[in-house]
Amino acid sequence: MxxxxxxxxxxxxxxxxxxxxxxxxxxxxxxxxxxxxxxxxxxxxxxxxxxxxxxxxxxxxxxxxxxxxxxxxxxxxxxxxxxxxxxxxxxxxxxxxxxxxxxxxxxxxxxxxxxxxxxxxxxxxxxxxxxxxxxxxxxxxxxxxxxxxxxxxxxxxxxxxxxxxxxxxxxxxxxxxxxxxxxxxxxxxxxxxxxxxxxxxxxxxxxxxxxxxxxxxxxxxxxxxxxxxxxxxxxxxxxxxxDVEKASSVKNQRKTKGTFHCSICMFTSSRVSSFNRHMKTHTSEKPHTCHLCLKAFRTVTLLRNHVNTHTGTRPYKCGDCDMAFVTSGELVRHRRYRHTHEKPFSCSLCKYASVEASKLKRHIRSHTGERPFQCRLCSYASKDTYKLKRHMRTHSGEKPYECQVCRARFTQSGTMKIHVLQKHSENVPKYQCPHCATIIARKSDLRVHLRNLHTYKATEMKCRYCPAGFHERYALIQHQKSHRNEKRFKCQLCSYACKQERHMTVHVRTHTGEKPFQCLSCNKRFRQKQLLNVHFRKYHDSGFVPTVHECPTCGKGFSRWNNMHRHAEKCDLSQDGAATPGQARREKRRKQATPEEAGQEAEAAAAEASITSGAPLPGQAAPVPPAVAGGRALDDDLTCEMILNMMVK
DNA sequence: TTCCTCATCGCCCTCTGCTGGCCGGTC
DNA sequence: AGACCGGCCAGCAGAGGGCGATGAGGAA
Structure with missing residues (x-):
């Protein structure tokens, strides 16, 4: 009850x-x-x-x-x-x-x-x-x-x-x-x-x-x-x-000095008609019923306004636009919102002003932090009913907004609007970063970009390649990119420059004469480890088979491709392409040979080439092996990077 | 009694901003 | 291969604008 x-x-x-x-x-x-x-x-x-x-x-x-x-x-x-x-x-x-x-x-x-x-x-x-x-x-x-x-x-x-x-x-x-x-x-x-x-x-x-x-x-x-x-x-x-009936009883009124006082509330009026009308507000009597929806009203005026909402009758038309309203109050409010911009309700704590008192009341909640509308499923509470209703979608999973193009669904209309704009529209607005050339689709993401890349940092950020320091992350990144493809390691003693520090370390040894890598078999020293390795394989490894670059014209073998290429250009000028009768024979056989036979031919050619071009290494103490081709050149002609490339391969 | 005005509640909308997952590029 | 980073994107909430509808009271 x-x-x-x-x-x-x-x-x-x-x-x-x-x-x-x-x-x-x-x-x-x-x-x-x-x-x-x-x-x-x-x-x-x-x-x-x-x-x-x-x-x-x-x-x-x-x-x-x-x-x-x-x-x-x-x-x-x-x-x-x-x-x-x-x-x-x-x-x-x-x-x-x-x-x-x-x-x-x-x-x-x-x-x-x-x-x-x-x-x-x-x-x-x-x-x-x-x-x-x-x-x-x-x-x-x-x-x-x-x-x-x-x-x-x-x-x-x-x-x-x-x-x-x-x-x-x-x-x-x-x-x-x-x-x-x-x-x-x-x-x-x-x-x-x-x-x-x-x-x-x-x-x-x-x-x-x-x-x-x-x-x-x-x-x-x-x-x-x-x-x-x-x-x-x-x-x-x-x-x-x-007891609503008795509430309106005249016995519930008190009249003092020509003023009628409601005994139920604080209402007073000098007019008995107003007073009587007021007393009806304490009753549930609503004799005027809408014939369209059966809703009841206390007065004819209220009923008329209500019926107008059914019929679409809007007697109050705005003179400045096409809008029309059921009541004059709505028109006044509309004019304040759209035309006069009169905002009678001002916040005492900030500059906010509103057309309606309820808006000011809602606004003040942003100052007080009051959140009267509590979610029954979680701790969230909102400042107005709509936000709570919107929040409830996070519990229900409801996604009432559907993209008409791709049928994707969204929880909020604004989210869908952004989706349609970004995915299905032409001339999508972009946001240019004011500090760099970056163009970002969303303003909020531009804000993140600005925060991450263009915010001044009190602590200086050091370049990882040089001593430069920066307070803005974007500047640091751009600077570090400038080091890319740059021979940033420059020799203090000559014009040599290279991209990698380790290459410079090796180069500097050409000035200092330092040769930290020593052959365990013959005590020969080298500036680079890989040179020592090549040396060892050639002179102390019996199973070593040197790579041979053979002239396609005469079949002459070379340890380095560029030497062979230089030779081949001259060799093409000869009539039969063979430097010697023996080479011509081998070339003929090679063209007729099986792959296995071709391999053996190559070895033979390599041996010959080594013999024909071989020269003792400077200071070579050990007996000069037959396959000494390129031994000295390896040390003198190849750049550090070529050697490293060879190692990588 | 009726008109008019003001007050109030409620609903829906837009704009805005933050957040975190995803994904591709770079190192 | 994996860490890191930055843009893309959807989700979600804050704030405010605008209007529909109704109640109540003053005044004609």
Whole structure:
């Protein structure tokens, strides 16, 4: 029963907000306020909430004080600091297990923390068994940076439930212990008592709620809730939704000095018609039903506007564009957005201004960090409903946006838009890096590029090839590339230059005469290891077979290809191409021979060539072997790099 | 009673920016 | 072959703009 009758948060807030809107204070009210303020100060001691109320804009309790309805007498000894946990009654299906609750220890002070702006809380030592046992707490709509929040007035109202049984009394352990005073029910109160069980309850309570920031750096508010003894001086406020029929009863009104006061909320009006119309807002009566969707409305005007949404009738046309609207308010707002750019709502913390108050409210959450919309599946909380809805796609896997070209699906429309632009569009915009020639498809990636490559680094980055140092990674990389294909190792003693340091090491030995590699067989020394290896194979390895480059014309063998090539050019000039009769015979046989025979011919030719061109190595102590071709040339003619290339091969 | 205005909630959209996986090039 | 790097790309969230719809109150 309770759940179905609990008003949702919105309704609750709406009702409470009525309390916030106070009429301007007249001189008489000022006086009353002063008197009441004194009363509160007496009890509060140090700067109390009530004192600040008197100075601030939001004073729901003060409102009652001003109107002479209540006299608040705080019970200073009964001061509680309570932990408030958020309770949002999202629907009438709210289960009580989901309700947050708080316990108010009867102790002097209990430290508690507010996680978020509370909308409903329970005062008691046990979790509430029903919604009726909760107390509605409306936090001020205005949001303040926590640092600047010293004391904030909270509204505490009973949860308004139309038919709460007496067994489900609003119980607050802390409150009960404070001995709240009971209303002095008047005549009209008695009337309500008959009609509304809640009206007769004695536990209607009011509290002063002082809020202050929690520990530094923590996102929390510590509330101090002080019980107030209320001395009812006139009508006891009825519970909001209670007995709607009687709510509009003229007996629920109080007329003072030509002003009609609603006994349910803070509404006042000098016109009885307005007052009567207002009282209908406390009823559920909606006699005007849309014949198209059966939705009911309280007034004909509301119904007419609604029907216009069905028919497409838009009487309010914008003079500056083709837009048209159902209501004038929509047109005004549209003109502000599109044409006049008037932004009446300004943020006090930054330069932001908006057309609508709700936008400013949403914007201020970016200052306060408030995230009222909690994901039920993870810890994410958003600042508005849409972001939460969008976030839920990450849990559901829903990808509602489909590329019409390739059928790829996306979670957000913007992502798909970028996809279509980059993948399926011509003249795709590119982003040129302002510091280099790099062109990047996305702005965000250009930002990454700038961050990684063009950001100044305090620590100097050294070139890996030279002593140069750079503070920008891009410059370093470009510099290091300049070393590529560069004979950056230059000999100090001659014009020799090479790409690799090891080559320079070998070259320098030609100047120093250093020959660190010694033959173990003949003690001959070499500047390079590979020269020693060649030497060993030639002169001390019996199985060594030297490579022979044979002249294709005459068959003469050479140890080096370039020598053979030089010879072959001259050899071509001879008539038969054979240098000697023997060579001519061998060439003839070679052309007729099998591959095996050809190999043997080659060996023979090599032997001959060695004999014909052989010369003793300078300082050659050992007997000159027959196959000494190129022995000296290897040492003198081949460059270091040629040798290394030979080794690699 | 009706018109008009303002307030409010809600929804959807775009723009923006960050992040991390993927992939190809370079060393 | 493997490490490293940078651009590409989709996912995701922050912030704000714009409008639809309804409620409520002042005034004619």
């Amino acid at each position: 309770a759940a179905t009758e609990v008003a949702g948060p919105s309704a609750q807030f709406t009702k409470i907000k009525e309390l916030e809107v106070l009429p301007a204070q007249g001189p008489e009210e000022q006086g009353a306020q002063g008197a009441q303020g004194d009363a509160v100060r007496r009890a509060g001691g140090p700067p109390s909430a009530s004192e600040l109320q008197a100075e601030g804009s939001y004073r729901p309790l003060q409102a009652k004080l001003l109107e002479g309805e209540l006299a608040l007498v705080p019970a200073p000894s009964e001061k509680h600091i309570l932990t408030l946990q958020t309770v949002h009654l999202a629907s009438e299906d709210v289960e009580m297990q989901e309700l947050g609750w708080l316990s108010a220890q009867p102790a002097e002070e209990v430290q508690v923390v507010v996680q978020r702006a509370p909308s409903l809380l329970w005062l008691g030592e046990e979790p509430p068994q029903s919604a009726q046992q909760c107390v509605a707490v409306s936090v001020q709509e205005e949001l303040y940076p926590l640092q600047g929040l010293e004391v904030m007035q909270f509204h505490l109202l009973e949860e308004n439930v139309s038919a709460t049984s007496r067994e489900h009394q609003l119980v607050a352990s802390g409150a009960q212990s404070t001995g709240l005073t009971k209303f002095e029910d008047g005549e009209e109160e008695e009337q309500l008592l008959v009609e509304n069980p809640l009206a007769g309850r004695t536990e209607d309570q009011f509290f002063l709620v002082e809020a202050r920031p929690g520990d530094e750096g923590r996102d929390e508010i510590v509330l101090t809730i002080s019980n107030l003894n209320m001395e009812e001086q006139q009508d006891k406020p009825a519970s909001g939704q209670a």
